[in-house]
Amino acid sequence: MSFSTLGLSAPLLQAVIDQQYSKPSPVQEQAIPALLRGKDVLGIARTGSGKTAGYVLPVLQLCQRRVEKKDRHVRVLVMVSTRELAVQVGEVFNIFSVHLPYKIKTMAVYGGVSINPQMMSLHGTDVLVATPGRLLDLIDSRAIHLSEIEILVLDEADKMLNLGFKEEMDKIFALLPSKRQNALFTATASDDIQDMQKHLLNRPVTIEIVEEEQDIDLIEQQAYNVTEARKGPLLRYLIKKEDMQQVLVFTSAVRTADNLTGKLIKNGIHAASLHGHLSQTARLETLQRFKEGKLRVLVASDLASRGIDIQQLPVVINYELPRSPKDYVHRIGRTGRAGASGKAISLICPEDQHHFGIIQKKMGKKVAILESDDINLQGF
Known part of the structure; x- marks a missing residue:
């Protein structure tokens, strides 16, 4: 199937060609025609499945219908969980x-930056992409109105709920017109x-993409047994010994990310951390430097790393394991994209071994686990 069969207009098809999209992903094949028909859609698909283009393209086409609208009354609202995703x-x-x-x-x-420039720039906005907290701030300031919303999109609704945005989202839903897509x-x-979709969606087209959920065959997985005391030196040893030039390292805590980054820098490895305690400007600049290959190591939390989409990211390292097997697959899935090979390394302390066994079982793959006791880490 090609994009030309989905009902998109010629200008949008040209934009698709410009971006060198060869064919629609499974979620795009189903979401684009359904949204163009005016249907509500429930899409269940992993990050990286192409869902953003799956709703952006039909929304843009639907917005080509000329309508009279008052200033500061947007037509489309897209709610997202983080500033980077916005x-x-x-x-x-x-x-x-x-x-x-x-x-x-x-x-x-989004929050984390001054609200005044955002308020001044809202004039004439058709599509508003917003985090819940900042959207409520703008509503309270009467800088934006939701009474003429034609289309509502919730992107990564599970993340918004996990981050405790439910109360804010309910306040926003109460301000929307009842008739909308x-x-x-x-x-x-x-x-x-499930509870949210029952209250928001009207006879939706349900799309559930599961066939590629664990498509990680192109990723070479490897793990090292290591004590907590030797974990940092082992990380630095691997980066230097294997001459890794673009590495995404995952940690579970902000403090760990900052400490780890500081020690990498002290050992001559160009690194930066990415987390919610940084200013928005600093986060965007750091992310851009990493994408452009100007930063050797990016140390990130799961949440802060959203928006990192690099076609050929060579290496991902789990300095700390995530809580769930699904998050593990999502993490390592940052590499091995677009048909390219990739490598994922996990550092396993004794207390992690049982959890890592569960991850492997759920993933349906055994990971080669190497011992690190004999590696000389002096000087690292």
Whole structure:
């Protein structure tokens, strides 16, 4: 199947060609025609499955219908969980709207930066991509109104619920017009998600993409047994010994990320951390440097790393294991994309061994576990 069979207009198809998209992903094949028909959509698909383009393209086409609207009354609201995701989604809207005859203004709003420039820039906005907290701030300031929303999209609804945004989201839902089109995308179908979709969606087209959930065959997985005291030196040893030039390292805590980054820098390894305690400007600049290959190691939390989409990221290292097997697969899935090979390394302390066994069982793959006791880490 090609994008030309999905009902998209010529300007959008040209934008797809510009971005060198060869064929639609499974979620795009189903979501694009359903949204173009005005249907509500429930999409259950992992991050990286192509869902952003799956709703951006039809939303842009639907917005080509000219309507009279009052200033500061947006037509489309896309709610997202993090600042990085807001920026990323806003960029996708701008990329695909470049050839449209009726120009669509998209704006991303999020906390962590001054609200005043955002308020001043809202004039004429058609599509608003927003985190819940900042959206409520703008509503309270009467800088934006939701009474004329035609389309509501919830991107990564599971993450918003996990981050405790439910109360804020309920306040926002109460301000929306009852007649609108809705799309809800999530990586997991939890009870909370099911409850939300019952209240938000009207006879939705349900799309569940599971066949590629654990498509990690191109990723070379490896693990090292190591004591807590030797974990940092082992990480630095591996980076230097294997001459790794673009490495994404996952930690579970902000303090760990900062400490780890500091020690990498002291040992001559160009590194930076990415987490929610940094300013928005610093986070975006760090992410951009890493994407461009100007930063050797990026140490990130799961949440802060959203928006890292590099076609050929060579190495991912789990300095600390994630809580769930699904998060492990999502982490290592940052490498081995677009048909390229990749490598994922996990550092396993004695207290991690049982949990790592569960991860392997759920994943359906055995990981080669190497001993590190004999590795000379002096000087690292």
